[in-house]
Amino acid sequence: MSQFAINILFVGASFAIYIGIAIWAKAGSTKDFYVAGGGVHPITNGMAIGADWMSAASFISMAGLIAAGGYANSTFLMGWTGGYVLLALLLAPYLRKFGKFTVPEFIGDRFYSRTARMVAVVCLIVASLTYVIGQMAGAGVAFSRFLEVDATTGLIIAAVVVFFYSVLGGMKGITYTQVAQYIVLIIAYTIPAVFISLELTGNPLPPLGLFSEHSASGEPLLSKLNEVVSALGFDAYTAMVDNKLNMVLFTLSLMIGTAGLPHVIMRFFTVPKVADARWSAGWALVFIGLLYLTAPAVASMARLNLMTTIYPDMAGQVENYDAAAANPIAYENRPEWIRTWEETGLITFDDKNSDGDIQFYNDSTDFSDRGWSGNELTVNNDILVLANPEIANLPSWVIGLIAAGGLAAALSTAAGLLLAISSAISHDLIKGAINPGITERGELRAARISMSIAIVVATYLGANPPGFAAQVVALAFGIAAASLFPVLMMGIFSKRVNNKGAIAGMLSGLTFTLVYIFIYKGWFFIPGTNNLADTPENWVLGISPLSIGAVGAIVNFAVAYLVSKSSEEPPREIQELVESVRYPKGAGGAVSH
Amino acid sequence: MADEKSNAEAYWKANVRLITGCLIVWALVSYGCAILLRPLLSSIPVGGTDLGFWFAQQGSILTFIGLIFFYAWKMNRLDKQYGLEE
Known part of the structure; x- marks a missing residue:
């Protein structure tokens, strides 16, 4: 069988599974559509969170980034996993207890303000839409490389498949396809890694292989890699980083951003109990950790392989x-x-x-x-x-597996993001503001229509990515870190922060972050409109625009605190709401009202 | 009523204490061992490099997983102890 036929077989079989699940898990109510009926087991949810979270960036790009940057790019490993500690300890159990469908709904209720809810909707849509462009573009690349169709055709095929299971099944369809997609992507990621680790170090477990002896030279793998890259003028792979402040802030931005991304938070609304929300965060990190512990091994081994090939x-x-x-x-x-x-x-x-x-x-x-x-x-x-797999001369079915895995990673994240966008539109914007009297069936139809529109927009933007495609992930994390995470956390841990404080906090954190990014990257990313060149000498205190989200979050916290202090306390019933969110007793299922 | 209220307050205090402890460990392994304290740990060799590098690429992730399960397990006990479980 030709490589092309094998790729078609693997990708086709995985797509058939996703569509089969979509038909089985059709959503019958808004509760099915937004929170998968609220009865998802924590381990199942952990797996779905894993696929939801691990995007084309994690699957395709991250190992490459680490290979190129060595120790300096460990920030991605720590940042994209450490956020789950914040989620599990500071947000997930309480938002689950609150028991509503969307993140802006919590912000609107807790800060008794429709303005706050709308600001949150805007932050959510900008963060999620910029993020989804990257997923669609990633799916397009995978299609064009492995299935020999052009990127736009590939993108449309991907969009049709996502459309099928997300519009039909909502969160319910997405949950169970994400479980299948997790299994596909983790197998696809680890099998080549095991082969390469065996080949280079004789150790079948890549995370152990990373710190083992390189068989061909008899030296530790990482010392060997250091010698090779140093001989060619590159920085040593394990070299120290001088700008520690920036490294800390970049890691912190990724962590806070991760914890503030609505498509991840939403997944915690699908479990039956508060305790399950805590457990599913742990399981999610176990499933994510399998890939994130393999990635640095893949990175160093592939870099060494590449160098010794040349x-x-x-x-x-x-x-x-x-x-x-x-x-x-x-x-x-x-x-x-x-x-x-x-x-x-x-x-x-x-x-x-x-x-x-x-x-x-x-x-x-x-x-x-x-x-x-x-x-x-x-x-x-x-x-x-x-x-x-090609660099390491692995059999051709492994290449077919990689193709299916890359697409699974891109599509599962795209579906989660599209659901976050469509529920913000149908639940927060339409039901929450424009037409509060909408019926259950009407809202379900509105959710499906907004999902369809979101898919069309994302597909269009994926096929014609704006010039700033490379910057958008940083933007998504910056926005989530500087706007959403701080108000969510304060909404739970402080009874004193009021509507004025929350709105002022979100707007100032967001503005601060965007202005700092625009000064170096160009206003609205239009090339040539930047005020300062994006080089370390120009950065304030050596803080890169990619790391500024953490500072934006601090601005948000400080402004919200000061404004709340100088204005009236939140009303009694809001303080009681905060109380009720803090204690697991009496959670009940996620309800709409 | 007063009892119920002080019970709930004690539960919340215990929770905040637990969160603080966990977040200290969280910051210590990632920002501490993996970044700021790496030069101090550079004398401890791990497979061709030093302990700080191991924390940056593996140790912190493993610690994060442990922390979340520890917190979930502790909180389940607190929920029961204070009679606030679902």
Whole structure:
């Protein structure tokens, strides 16, 4: 069977499962549509949260980022997992106890203000929509590479499948497809990792392999990797980071952002009890941890594999790295996978010194004594996971599995985000503000229509990504961190914060964060409109625009506190509401009223 | 009524204390061991590198998982102890 046929088989079979689940789990009520009926088991929910959370960015991009940045990019590993501790301890059990359908609904009720609810709706839609663009674009790339259709056609196929199970089944359909998608993506991610770990270290468990001996050289894997990359002018893989303040703030932004993302929070509304919300956060992190503990191993091993493919003399024990560096492979003899990826434009080669060999190094270091006149090979970080099975010469069914896994990761997150958007529109905007008297059936229809519109918009934006696509994930996390997380937390842990404080806090945190990002990235991301160049010398106290969400959150907390202090206490019934949220007794199911 | 109220307050205080303790550990492994204190831990070797690197790429994630389960287990006991479980 050809590789193409195998890919079709794997992707087709996984899609057939998702559609089968959609038909089985059709939503009959708004409760089914928004919270899957409220009866999801915590382990099932943990798995669904795993798929909901792990996006194309986690599956496709993260290992590549770590491979390129080494220790410095550990921020993604800690940031995207540490947020679950905040969720489990500070938000999930109480929001579950509150027992409503959406995040803006809590903010509106707790701060007895329709304005607060609408501000939350806007933050939610901007954060989720920017995030979903990346998912759709990621699905398009996976389709075009593995199924040989163009990215737009691939995107439309993906949109139709998502449409089918999310519009039909709402949260109920999404929950059970996410469970299936988690299983597909974790198998797809770990199998190649196990093979590569065995090949490089003899240890079948990648997280242990990372800290084991590299079989070919007899040195610890990470020391070997340090030597190889240093010989080519790159920073050592495990090198310290000088700007610790920025590293701390970036990690904190990712953690707070994770805890404030509405599509993740919503998943905790689907379990029967408060205690289940706590357990499902733990299970979610176990399932997420399986991938996040494998990713750094994949990153270092793939980087070493890539380097020793170009410089075969560096593979074993090396006496003299200069001599090994002088003997790269010739472009003519490049392996098949480099040829395939060249076709996608994600690997490019430019023979700058016209010697026919591939010089792959960090050209901010001067290697003219080696006769090199610049780096000749550009490898996009995103291909690392997708090309991994080919780099390690794994059988072709593993490649089919990777294709199905990448699509599962992108589609499961897209569906969760689309549900967050559509429920904010149908429940908060239509039922909450425009037409409070809407019937149950009318609201369900409104939810399905807004889901359909959200899918069309996301597909359009995925096919025509705005120029700032690369920045949008940072934007989504910045918004969630600076606007939603602080008011949610204060709404539970303080009885004193009132409507004025919450609104002022959200708006000031959001404005502060956006202005700081726009100053360096351009106003509304329009190229050329930035006031300062986006380089570390220009950053205030060395804080990158990507790390500013944490500072925005602090601004939000401070403003909300000061404004509340200088205005009246919240009314008695609101203080009682805060009390009732704090104690598990008498939770009942999620209800609408 | 007064008893019920002070019982609930004691429960909430115990919960906040537990959260504070867990968050100290949370910050200590990630911001502490993995980032700020890494130079101090650099003399402790782990598989070709140092302990701080291990915390950054594995240790903190494992600790986070442990923390959430510990908190869920402790809170279940508190819920029962104060008669506030569902």
